[in-house]
Each structure stands twice: as structure tokens, then as C-alpha cells.
Amino acid sequence: MTAITLDGVTTASAIKAELVDRVAILRSNGVVPGLATLLVGSDPGSQTYVAGKHRDCAEVGIESIRIDLPGSATSADVRAAIKDLNSRRDVTGYIIQLPLPVGHNENAMLELIDPSKDADGLHPTNLGRLVLGIEGELRSPLPCTPAGIVELLRRYDVPIVGQRVVVVGRGLTVGRPLGLLFTRKGLDATVTLTHSRTVDLAGEVRRADIVVAAVGVPHLIQADWIKPGAAVLDVGITRVHDEVTGKGRLTGDVHPDVASVAGHLSPNPRGVGPMTRAMLLSNVVKAAEQSLRL
Ligand SMILES: Nc1nc(=O)c2c([nH]1)NC[C@@H]1CN(c3ccc(C(=O)N[C@@H](CCC(=O)O)C(=O)O)cc3)C=[N+]21
Structure with a gap:
């Protein structure tokens, strides 16, 4: 006997195809979803993942914005970049690529994200909603x-x-x-x-x-x-x-x-x-759809 393969590539493609249509509807309603990535330092693995996220965005019609800070960036520099992403109108969602280089307090940085722009669902408010929403009724990433x-x-x-x-x-x-x-x-x-x-x-x-x-x-x-x-x-x-x-x-x-x-x-x-990457796109689309309902 050999196991049935849970094929993430094929499944993620199907999800992305569904998202293409939803992005088109958003755009026709004047909402342009935009995902930003904040990368600090030059870890090769992190570079690969971030590049992949930008390719995924292009595939489904989400704008993408890449903010790369050098490994020498201070925590004040990272905080300033987060503040900027919170206020930018073209950024409807963003992620801080983890891990941050040693010396930065990751939890403190995650806490500075505007929870309505938290594409990773890692802000304490959204993690708290995951705990509170035991029946899944709370809509949060x-x-x-x-x-x-x-x-x-x-x-x-x-x-x-x-x-x-x-x-x-x-x-x-x-x-x-x-x-x-x-x-x-x-x-x-x-x-x-x-x-x-x-x-x-x-x-x-x-x-x-x-x-x-x-x-x-x-x-x-x-x-x-x-x-x-x-x-x-x-x-x-x-x-x-x-x-x-x-x-x-x-x-x-x-x-x-x-x-x-x-x-x-x-x-x-x-x-x-x-699948992780497809869910990131899905979080961005869902957040943009929610902004339209308001
Ligand atoms: N804020 C934040 N959010 C994350 O979601 C996050 C993160 N930081 N830091 C690192 C981990 C890791 N992660 C992966 C995502 C996709 C693949 C992926 O698509 N991998 C391909 C292979 C890609 C390759 O060749 O390296 C695959 O499994 O087929 C892997 C790993 C997201 N992470």
C-alpha cells in the first residue's frame, strides 16, 4: 500500500484560480488589493520565500510591494517601516517575514501591525480572535x-x-x-x-x-x-x-x-x-472584501 499524496501544488493552483475571479470583482468595485512584505537581512531561505509571495500575487492580480531592510537595520528602523506600512493606502495587507535577525523582538514587532492589515494572522488581536472564535463566527485572518x-x-x-x-x-x-x-x-x-x-x-x-x-x-x-x-x-x-x-x-x-x-x-x-502561500493570498483577498462591505 502506498499513501495518497496530498498535493499542495495542484490544490494551491485551484485556490489561486478561485481567487483570480474574486480579485477581478474587487477591482471592478474600485478596491485594489496590495500585499507588502517586510524583509530584514539577507537570509537566503527568507529571500526565496519572499520572492515566491510576490510571484503568487502577480498570478492572481494582487499588487505587491517589497520592503527590504539591510541586516544592519535597528529595531527603530523596523518600527518605522511598520508604521509606514500601516499608513500606506496601497498596502491592504502585509507580512513581516520571520525570523527577524537576532536582536529584534519579534513579538513586539508583530504587535505593531494594524490588525486589519495583518495578512499572517499573527497579531495578538487576531490570535485572540482565534481563541475567542471557538465556533469560527469571528471573521479574522x-x-x-x-x-x-x-x-x-x-x-x-x-x-x-x-x-x-x-x-x-x-x-x-x-x-x-x-x-x-x-x-x-x-x-x-x-x-x-x-x-x-x-x-x-x-x-x-x-x-x-x-x-x-x-x-x-x-x-x-x-x-x-x-x-x-x-x-x-x-x-x-x-x-x-x-x-x-x-x-x-x-x-x-x-x-x-x-x-x-x-x-x-x-x-x-x-x-x-x-498551501501556506495560497492562504496568505486568501487572507489578503478576504480583508479587501471586508473593507468593501463597510
Ligand atoms: N511572517 C511569516 N509568515 C510565514 O508564513 C512564514 C514566515 N514568516 N517565515 C518562514 C515560514 C516558512 N514559510 C514557507 C512558505 C512556503 C513554502 C513553500 O512554498 N515551499 C515550497 C518549496 C520552496 C523552496 O524551494 O524553498 C514547497 O514546499 O513546495 C515554504 C515555507 C512561510 N513562513
């Missing part, structure tokens, strides 16, 4: 990776209600908000949020109907940890040096042998990554 994971499972009809979900990793952008999302009314999963101090991680994962691995430890999740037929989502990514080719290569948290045990498997790359 959801963090992109958790939203992308749920959307990918939905589009492949993987059952969620009542299922045991084990999330490996409790980080701000994936694990922590994903636990909140999966336990909302309507999704109704039973979530176990595990982390580096979890005792018997293998035992926890073995009970799961859905496993989400978001830690950034290459091949941590072994085939004999997986309940046969479970859905496995590989989110963590690590750039490793390939001894054979001499080039850089991306490696997920899930061992390749998991494919012979799992029922569904999201590969990495080409799984949750493209």
Missing part, C-alpha cells in the same frame, strides 16, 4: 500554515470531526494556532499538542488519525510510529547539504518510509508550503 493544513485535508475529504490529531511542535506559526483551529466547533478534532519535552513521542503519534509534523528535525517521524491508514502532514523543512550532488536540498520531518504505512501523506516540498 487565520495563520496561513494552519489554515492551509485544514484546507488541504478538506479538499481531499480526509475526515477531521472526532479524529485524534497529534501535532508535533508548538511554534507560533504552526503548532500552537493549529491546535486552536482543529478544536473549533465545526472541525471538532481531539488534539494532542506535543513538543521537545513530550515523554514517549512515538507512543503519542501511534494513536493519531492525523499527524502534523512541524518541528524542523529531518526524518524525525518514523514509519513504525504511524497507525496504518493515518493522514500525515510533513510541515517542518530543513536545508541540508547533499553529499552526493554537493548541492543544498530540502528535507522534511517525515521519513520517506512513512508513505508505505500512511493513508494520506503531504510531501515536503510540494505539500503544505504552497
